[in-house]
Amino acid sequence: MASAKYRLGFVGLQEHETLIFSCLLSIHSNKWPKPWEASANGSPHAVLYDLSNPEGLREWQQAQSHAQPVPIAYTPDALPDVRWSLKKPSDTSALIDLLKELAASFEKKIDAAPIVVVDQPVPVQQVESPQPTTGNTDSDLWGRLAAVAERHQAADADAKEIKLILGGSIGAGKTTALRTISEIPPIHTEARASDIVRRMKSETTVAMDYGEFTLPNGKKLRLYGTPGQVRYEFMSDILCRGGLGLVLLINNAGDNPLHELTHYLRVYGDFIKKTGAVLGITHMDQKSAPSLHDYETYLARDKWTVPVFSVDVRQREQILAMLETLVAQLETRKA
Amino acid sequence: MIPQSVKVYFYSQLQELFQNCDVVDAAMVSTLDGRLCAEKQRAECASERVSVMGSSLMALGDAIAKELAHGVCDIIISENADGLVLFNHINDDFVLICVSSSKNGLGSLLSWARSTAQKTAENMPKIPMT
Numbered sequence: 001m002a003s004a005k006y007r008l009g010f011v012g013l014q015e016h017e018t019l020i021f022s023c024l025l026s027i028h029s030n031k032w033p034k035p036w037e038a039s040a041n042g043s044p045h046a047v048l049y050d051l052s053n054p055e056g057l058r059e060w061q062q063a064q065s066h067a068q069p070v071p072i073a074y075t076p077d078a079l080p081d082v083r084w085s086l087k088k089p090s091d092t093s094a095l096i097d098l099l100k101e102l103a104a105s106f107e108k109k110i111d112a113a114p115i116v117v118v119d120q121p122v123p124v125q126q127v128e129s130p131q132p133t134t135g136n137t138d139s140d141l142w143g144r145l146a147a148v149a150e151r152h153q154a155a156d157a158d159a160k161e162i163k164l165i166l167g168g169s170i171g172a173g174k175t176t177a178l179r180t181i182s183e184i185p186p187i188h189t190e191a192r193a194s195d196i197v198r199r200m201k202s203e204t205t206v207a208m209d210y211g212e213f214t215l216p217n218g219k220k221l222r223l224y225g226t227p228g229q230v231r232y233e234f235m236s237d238i239l240c241r242g243g244l245g246l247v248l249l250i251n252n253a254g255d256n257p258l259h260e261l262t263h264y265l266r267v268y269g270d271f272i273k274k275t276g277a278v279l280g281i282t283h284m285d286q287k288s289a290p291s292l293h294d295y296e297t298y299l300a301r302d303k304w305t306v307p308v309f310s311v312d313v314r315q316r317e318q319i320l321a322m323l324e325t326l327v328a329q330l331e332t333r334k335a
Numbered sequence: 336m337i338p339q340s341v342k343v344y345f346y347s348q349l350q351e352l353f354q355n356c357d358v359v360d361a362a363m364v365s366t367l368d369g370r371l372c373a374e375k376q377r378a379e380c381a382s383e384r385v386s387v388m389g390s391s392l393m394a395l396g397d398a399i400a401k402e403l404a405h406g407v408c409d410i411i412i413s414e415n416a417d418g419l420v421l422f423n424h425i426n427d428d429f430v431l432i433c434v435s436s437s438k439n440g441l442g443s444l445l446s447w448a449r450s451t452a453q454k455t456a457e458n459m460p461k462i463p464m465t
Contacts, residue, residue, distance in 0.1 A: 187402065189394035191367035192428060194337065206368050207391035207398075231369055231387045 005037045006103055009044030009069065012056020019332050021048070023307045024095060026328035036099050038332060044069045046102055051075035052088065070102060139216060141324050146215040148330045149244055152275075158242035162215070163222040164323075165240055167268055168249035169260045170228035171200040173282045173313035175209050177249065178225045180316050181323075182211025186223075197229065204229065208239055233267055240268070245326045246277040248306070249313065250295075253283040258290055258298055265304065272306065276329040278322045280311035305329075337372050341462055345373035345429075348455045352433070353377070356447035358440030360418075362433045364425065364455070365390060372429070380434055389422050389432045396422070410449065412441070419444060423452040428462075431455065 008025065010018045022038035039045075047069045049060035056074070063071035073085040086098050149162040166174045179186050189207035197204050209225030224239045226232070240246075246268055250257050261279070268277065281295060290298075295308045307325045311318045345364040352362055353375055363374040365386035374382045396408035413420040419441055423431040433448045 187398050189391070189398050191369075191390060191394055194366040194368050194370055194428070197368075204368055206394045208395075227391075229369075231383075232391065234384075234388060235391060 005035050006046070006099075006106070007039035007044040008036050008099070009039040009047040010050075011047055011059050012050035012053035013048065013074065014050075017050075019305050019329060021095065022328050022332045023305075023325050025099075026325045034103060036103070038328065045106065046070040046072055046084070046099075048072045048074050048086065050088070051077070072098070072102075138320065141320060141327060142213070142221075143216045144327050144331065145221065145244075145323070146217045146219060148327055149215070149219070149221070150217075152244050152330070156242060159244070160242060161222050162219055163224055163239075163243050164326075165236075165243045165246045165268075165271075166209075166223065166225040166249065167236060167246055168228060168264060168280075169251045169254055169257070170197055170204065171254065171283075172228065172249035172251040172280075174225040174228065174249055175205060177247070177280075177313035177319055178209045178211045178223050180313060181213060181319050182223055183214065184212045186211040206232065208235060230263070236267055240271045243271065243275060245275045245330055246272060247280060247319075247322055247326065248277055249280045249282055249311070251283050252281050252288075252290070253286040257281070258294070261295065261298065265302070272304070276326055276333055277306050278326045278329070279306045279308045280313070280322055281308065282311055282313055284310045285312075337366070337370070338462065341460055342373050344458075344460055345455065346375065348451055349373055349375040352447055352451045356443055358435045358437040358443050359447070360434050360436050361385075362431065362448075362451075363389075365430050365432065367393065367428055367430060378434075378436065385420075385432060385434070386430075389420075389430055393422050393424065393430050410445070412445070414441070421445060421448045423448050425452045426456045426459065429455075 010021065013021070018038070025036045025038055045068070047063065049063065049071055050056035051060055051073050052075060060071050060073055070084055073079055073082050074088050075085065076088045079085045084098070084102065086094060153159045153162070166178055168174055175188060187210040189205060189209070190203040191206045193202060193204045205225060205227045207227065211223040213221040213223065215221050226236045226239055248264055248268065250261055250264070254260055265272070279295065281292060292308050292310055299306050299308065307329070309322050311322060313319060349362045349364065352359060360378040361374070361376040361380035361382065363382050363386055364372045366372060367390055369387035369390035371383050371386040376382065392411055393408065396411045400406060400408040407424065409424055411422040418434065418436040419438065421433045421444055423433070425431050431448060431452045433444055435444050
């Protein structure tokens with residue numbers, strides 16, 4: 001539940017930085033007893049101020065007089081006297097370490113009552129006890145997805161239904177991924193492969209795969225899997241219309257996965273820019289190169305904000321982790 | 336890959352179709368996964384793209400027929416403002432696609448497309464799909 005998380009606010013950061021941080025928090029949410037999330041509306045427990053931005057610097061200086069939310073300086077300069085600071089640009093581990101330390105300090109305060117307040121009373125919701133949960137529940141994810149979808153439908157006349165697109169390379173596991181999360185027996189349109197695809201599998205998707213999931217508000221989330229072969233690109237154009245977001249899967253055991261990624265970024269580029277996407281790399285157990293870092297570097301080079309995962313599409317929780325990140329991305333974009 | 340001899344066989348079937356059916360403007364045989372094997376045209380037609388799209392449509396037809404427990408989908412008719420397109424299963428691996436700009440030619444097109452598909456299937460050489 002949202003109340004079982006610590007919230008991190010952002011001041012003065014560029015939009016893409018905020019988006020990346022939000023995604024990172026979402027990606028790592030299952031690793032903490034009480035995870036962090038980007039604060040969209042609720043009052044944050046801590047705020048990251050970009051001191052290289054005059055607005056961020058000014059607000060950070062003002063925030064020094066308050067105990068809560070905890071101000072974190074985000075700056076390329078070393079600030080040895082500042083208790084909470086993060087070196088800019090930040091890597092994932094530095095951010096995660098800082099937030100772990102911050103969370104631990106919150107928990108110590110809870111144990112060591114009374115809480116010492118410098119300037120103003122600490123609102124009750126900012127010192128919640130740690131929850132014995134292991135992160136987000138499925139229903140939390142689907143509830144957030146429903147909320148994002150409602151906003152999306154209000155903004156996009158083409159969005160007559162709530163649909164997620166699963167796209168990507170041949171043999172990446174789109175059909176399996178869809179089967180893993182659909183609550184109905186999926187509809188497949190497979191034909192016997194007559195070309196080079198036969199080396200990998202006997203049948204290939206030629207129109208679409210379709211699955212469904214009922215959201216907490218009773219609406220249906222429709223899951224569309226696209227064909228992987230280049231000649232079926234026209235189906236992607238059709239299926240993406242009004243779509244909420246994209247789960248892009250790349251088969252790392254393919255001949256040239258980075259080349260394939262380039263291709264799919266071209267096919268789905270406009271859709272990704274308009275909505276959001278996560279990239280799942282499959283079959284890394286069969287072939288470890290390129291690494292996730294290679295993919296991240298490749299995406300960053302062309303300024304794509306697409307979080308990257310290694311994923312086993314047969315594992316429901318791994319698919320849900322990707323969807324959670326996608327939802328976090330959509331929440332940030334639509335906010 | 337589809338052997339050249341099989342492609343020639345398909346072409347001969349399309350030639351026969353054209354001799355018998357004067358409303359057909361273009362016809363093609365493609366694999367069920369959208370690869371064009373043979374074509375014949377009186378009027379220009381984006382045959383490769385139509386083959387791919389036809390395979391998607393045929394697969395959707397199969398999925399719908401299965402959903403409704405209607406058995407196998409034999410034919411899909413696309414009746415458009417300025418023409419007709421028929422998608423016909425030849426067998427489990429190949430599709431016959433016939434295009435006509437004659438809005439009144441449905442009966443003739445349907446009849447000849449169906450018989451061509453049946454005849455093509457009956458006399459089909461054995462194909463080593465490698």
